[in-house]
Amino acid sequence: MTAPLLEVEDLRVRFPLAEGTVEAVRGISFTLGRERLGIVGESGSGKSQTGRAILGLTAKPGEVTAERLAFDGVDLMAAPPGLRRSLRGSRMTMVMQDPRYSLNPVMTVGQQIIESYRAHKPVSRREAKQAALAMLEDVRITAPDRVMALYPHELSGGMGQRVMIAMMLITGPELLIADEPTSALDVTVRGEVLRILDQLVSTRGMGLILISHDLEMVASFCDRVLVMYAGKIVEELASGALGEARHPYTRGLIGCLPKLAGDSHPLPVLARDPAWAR
Amino acid sequence: MAGASSLAAWLTTAEPQSRTQARLGHAWQSFRRLARNPTAIAGLAIVALLIFVAIFAPLLATHSPIASGDLRTERLLPPGPVFWLGTDDQARDIYSRLLYGSRLTLAVVILVSVIATPIGLAIGTISGYFGGWIDRVLMRITDIFLAFPRLVLALAFVAALGPGIENAIIAIAITAWPPYARLARAETLTIRNSDFIHAVRLQGGSSLRILVKHIVPLCLSSVTVRVTLDMAGIILTAAGLGFLGLGAQPPTPEWGTMIAQGRRFLMDQWWVAAVPGIAIFVVSLGFNLLGDGLRDALDPKAAR
Amino acid sequence: MIADVPLLRRGRAALGLAQGVGSFLLTLGITLFGLVVVTFVIGRVVPIDPVLAVVGDRASGAVYERARTEMGLDRPLVEQFGLYLKKAVTGDFGRSVLTTNPVIDDIRSYFPATIELATLGTLIGTLIGVPLGVFAAVRSGSLLDQIVRIVGLVGYSVPIFWLGLMALLLFYAKLDWVAGPGRLDIAYDYMVTPVTGLLLVDSLLQGQVDVFWNAVSHIILPAALLGYFSLAYISRMTRALLLNELQQEYVVTARIKGLSEARVIWRHALRNAAVPLLTVVVLSYATLLEGSVLTETVFAWPGIGSYITNSLQNADLNAVLGGTLVVGAAFVTLNLISDLLYRLLDPRTR
Numbered sequence: 001m002t003a004p005l006l007e008v009e010d011l012r013v014r015f016p017l018a019e020g021t022v023e024a025v026r027g028i029s030f031t032l033g034r035e036r037l038g039i040v041g042e043s044g045s046g047k048s049q050t051g052r053a054i055l056g057l058t059a060k061p062g063e064v065t066a067e068r069l070a071f072d073g074v075d076l077m078a079a080p081p082g083l084r085r086s087l088r089g090s091r092m093t094m095v096m097q098d099p100r101y102s103l104n105p106v107m108t109v110g111q112q113i114i115e116s117y118r119a120h121k122p123v124s125r126r127e128a129k130q131a132a133l134a135m136l137e138d139v140r141i142t143a144p145d146r147v148m149a150l151y152p153h154e155l156s157g158g159m160g161q162r163v164m165i166a167m168m169l170i171t172g173p174e175l176l177i178a179d180e181p182t183s184a185l186d187v188t189v190r191g192e193v194l195r196i197l198d199q200l201v202s203t204r205g206m207g208l209i210l211i212s213h214d215l216e217m218v219a220s221f222c223d224r225v226l227v228m229y230a231g232k233i234v235e236e237l238a239s240g241a242l243g244e245a246r247h248p249y250t251r252g253l254i255g256c257l258p259k260l261a262g263d264s265h266p267l268p269v270l271a272r273d274p275a276w277a278r
Numbered sequence: 279m280a281g282a283s284s285l286a287a288w289l290t291t292a293e294p295q296s297r298t299q300a301r302l303g304h305a306w307q308s309f310r311r312l313a314r315n316p317t318a319i320a321g322l323a324i325v326a327l328l329i330f331v332a333i334f335a336p337l338l339a340t341h342s343p344i345a346s347g348d349l350r351t352e353r354l355l356p357p358g359p360v361f362w363l364g365t366d367d368q369a370r371d372i373y374s375r376l377l378y379g380s381r382l383t384l385a386v387v388i389l390v391s392v393i394a395t396p397i398g399l400a401i402g403t404i405s406g407y408f409g410g411w412i413d414r415v416l417m418r419i420t421d422i423f424l425a426f427p428r429l430v431l432a433l434a435f436v437a438a439l440g441p442g443i444e445n446a447i448i449a450i451a452i453t454a455w456p457p458y459a460r461l462a463r464a465e466t467l468t469i470r471n472s473d474f475i476h477a478v479r480l481q482g483g484s485s486l487r488i489l490v491k492h493i494v495p496l497c498l499s500s501v502t503v504r505v506t507l508d509m510a511g512i513i514l515t516a517a518g519l520g521f522l523g524l525g526a527q528p529p530t531p532e533w534g535t536m537i538a539q540g541r542r543f544l545m546d547q548w549w550v551a552a553v554p555g556i557a558i559f560v561v562s563l564g565f566n567l568l569g570d571g572l573r574d575a576l577d578p579k580a581a582r
Numbered sequence: 583m584i585a586d587v588p589l590l591r592r593g594r595a596a597l598g599l600a601q602g603v604g605s606f607l608l609t610l611g612i613t614l615f616g617l618v619v620v621t622f623v624i625g626r627v628v629p630i631d632p633v634l635a636v637v638g639d640r641a642s643g644a645v646y647e648r649a650r651t652e653m654g655l656d657r658p659l660v661e662q663f664g665l666y667l668k669k670a671v672t673g674d675f676g677r678s679v680l681t682t683n684p685v686i687d688d689i690r691s692y693f694p695a696t697i698e699l700a701t702l703g704t705l706i707g708t709l710i711g712v713p714l715g716v717f718a719a720v721r722s723g724s725l726l727d728q729i730v731r732i733v734g735l736v737g738y739s740v741p742i743f744w745l746g747l748m749a750l751l752l753f754y755a756k757l758d759w760v761a762g763p764g765r766l767d768i769a770y771d772y773m774v775t776p777v778t779g780l781l782l783v784d785s786l787l788q789g790q791v792d793v794f795w796n797a798v799s800h801i802i803l804p805a806a807l808l809g810y811f812s813l814a815y816i817s818r819m820t821r822a823l824l825l826n827e828l829q830q831e832y833v834v835t836a837r838i839k840g841l842s843e844a845r846v847i848w849r850h851a852l853r854n855a856a857v858p859l860l861t862v863v864v865l866s867y868a869t870l871l872e873g874s875v876l877t878e879t880v881f882a883w884p885g886i887g888s889y890i891t892n893s894l895q896n897a898d899l900n901a902v903l904g905g906t907l908v909v910g911a912a913f914v915t916l917n918l919i920s921d922l923l924y925r926l927l928d929p930r931t932r
Binding site: 418419421422423425426427428429430431433434435436437438510511514517518521522523524534537541544545548551552554555558559562563566567 | 612613616617619620621624625735736738739740741742743744745747748750751755868869871872875876879890891894895897899902903906909910913914917
């Protein structure tokens with residue numbers, strides 16, 4: 001029985017600030033195999049901080065503690081920083097929300113993708129270029145050699161996000177964390193990007209954590225869904241079983257989803273119970 | 279201390295009952311932010327010391343600042359029990375000259391600010407509010423003044439006006455207003471199209487009224503910070519002019535002039551030139567620290 | 583169309599370049615015109631007797647009258663200005679009362695010394711200031727950061743001429759580590775024929791190595807002084823710019839890629855800060871031109887700063903105004919160059 005791809009047990013992320021300590025993540029646990037896991041929550045629920053903590057990129061002065069945090073059996077909490085850095089980008093990676101900000105504005109697309117590849121694979125520049133071109137084709141960018149010479153501000157939103165995906169997946173990682181990958185895109189383009197993600201994750205047999213506030217998208221894309229609220233997991237569901245949600249927050253979220261059929265008056269409002277945050 | 283705590287509560291209440299209360303409360307919050315910053319407090323202390331020394335110079339001085347002592351026995355003495363910081367080549371007590379010199383420094387700083395700030399505010403707000411060709415012309419003029427290095431332009435003005443501390447003050451003031459104008463214009467541009475400005479106009483407010491009662495007060499905090507930060511530069515420029523013999527004329531104890539006079543004796547009686555420079559340094563430092571602190575206190579988002 | 587982008591970009595870049603240079607020249611022209619107006623006002627309108635201001639108290643009646651007609655003071659003000667403008671454009675700033683040379687010739691002989699000093703000072707400021715700023719930003723809040731901030735704060739608070747005097751006292755008088763005021767020991771004067779006007783360059787070109795070393799021992803202290811002020815400014819700006827960049831999302835991306843921290847800082851963050859940083863360096867150079875006025879006085883450095891202050895103390899108004907105009911023009915040009923550089927080098931504005 002191989003180790004699960006990711007094991008998280010009692011993960012906590014704390015920010016000691018001058019005004020008081022902020023607890024962004026307050027003890028969550030889950031495991032991930034070669035499957036798709038969705039994490040849904042609103043702003044401030046701690047979902048993005050979870051992703052960053054797994055990669056070891058929590059911004060200072062944040063502190064991360066966990067009973068266990070392991071990737072493919074490797075204990076990440078005990079690992080030296082050099083080991084964590086070598087895992088980042090090569091075996092575990094993240095795609096972020098807005099390519100306008102997450103891509104380096106003064107380097108061309110090609111330079112950034114090649115850099116990603118050569119950081120972990122000792123190949124010549126020419127081989128790296130070939131790999132980059134192939135990867136751009138994988139994300140369905142036509143005329144990849146022209147795109148390689150472009151700067152990020154010359155790309156459309158959808159193209160930028162595909163470049164981002166190409167850049168992060170070119171090294172063939174096993175775990176991908178996608179933090180709001182389509183939230184900054186036009187609605188018309190979202191489907192395309194999701195399809196590319198879907199295909200890449202399937203063909204490469206990767207584990208995926210999809211973080212989003214969009215419950216419907218996550219449910220349709222992932223196998224399982226974790227619902228986070230105020231730093232805790234309040235519910236865990238199989239994506240087909242949304243109707244069986246038991247926690248009132250989840251039910252409230254589902255109730256907020258717009259429906260085409262039926263009378264929605266009065267509009268359901270999510271009534272928060274402070275008890276959920278304990 | 280029930281009185282003090284109720285005053286504090288009154289100042290920090292979330293629902294002020296009058297405009298004055300709101301304004302005082304806001305000032306109180308800014309002051310508290312300032313007070314939390316130790317270097318800013320140090321700066322404030324230095325500035326307060328400068329003001330104190332300037333006011334009480336006659337009481338604190340041990341000798342006359344301009345009357346020469348005995349030229350045979352009291353020239354160029356090192357610091358000692360009688361002349362605390364030594365004497366210069368005219369047998370004058372350096373300590374007393376230093377104290378009286380603080381008056382000149384303070385006067386320069388105050389006068390330049392008082393002259394340059396209204397000019398800068400006026401030009402900047404008018405330029406930003408009316409826009410169009412007024413804006414272009416005024417900003418061109420501002421740019422031209424900004425294009426000169428400050429000291430060089432001040433030098434040229436003093437050359438034409440003649441040496442003397444009044445002319446030095448005018449010359450520095452002429453070079454000091456352009457950054458304030460730019461700043462005021464930038465602030466005005468962001469406020470110009472706010473709804474509340476439109477509201478005042480709809481109520482029949484004249485442009486002058488809008489400018490003076492509404493726009494200028496909003497520009498004040500950032501201009502104040504800028505002026506405070508500039509004060510060190512003004513002091514240094516004035517000292518530079520004094521060093522070149524273009525500021526206060528002897529025997530007036532201006533710090534820059536004192537350094538120039540001490541220059542000839544630098545090798546052996548170095549304190550004559552060194553001491554006034556330390557004073558200039560400390561005072562400039564004080565204004566810089568205070569200005570930094572004010573900037574952080576009045577606009578926490580701009581904090582490094 | 584995507585297929586045409588590189589070609590389109592080249593064409594757009596060429597147009598942008600032309601526009602940039604064009605607006606640069608236009609702004610330069612307008613600002614220089616403004617400078618001429620200001621110096622005219624200072625020279626003619628401000629003094630009570632502009633002729634007296636030019637010829638001095640001790641000039642004879644004949645000299646006074648000649649100067650009066652030369653300056654065109656019997657003609658209307660606008661005509662006077664036209665005359666002045668025409669002369670300024672051709673570089674005719676009148677004659678110096680002190681040296682009786684045309685002011686422009688004097689300026690030409692003095693300027694290289696200032697250039698040499700300002701260039702060396704900026705070089706020192708950049709080579710030390712940039713790494714210092716980077717380390718301060720990366721270790722924000724640490725002891726090094728505090729030291730860098732104190733260095734910067736002192737640089738903004740201490741009078742440059744006083745620091746120069748103290749430095750002379752310590753390093754020349756007491757420690758005898760460097761040579762004294764002036765560009766060369768008197769013994770070495772006239773051993774090198776000026777080609778570029780930069781002693782360090784000329785002496786090496788002519789193989790006069792001992793002159794070179796003597797020049798070095800003279801320039802090192804004033805250059806270090808200017809360099810200190812330069813690095814105070816540059817390190818502060820580098821720190822601020824880099825701190826800003828390090829908060830951007832693309833830095834997180836670079837870390838996700840598993841790049842070494844050094845690469846993230848130098849190849850990603852600093853590369854983004856490089857363009858504004860370059861403009862900071864150019865502006866620092868311009869500031870040093872101003873700082874040289876007082877430094878040259880302290881070190882008896884025969885540059886344009888000395889020229890202006892000497893002329894001032896001798897009430898030689900023509901020379902002062904000519905010098906002011908030239909320094910102002912250099913200042914303006916440098917400012918505009920830094921603007922232009924920014925627009926040229928940032929790929930987003932191309």
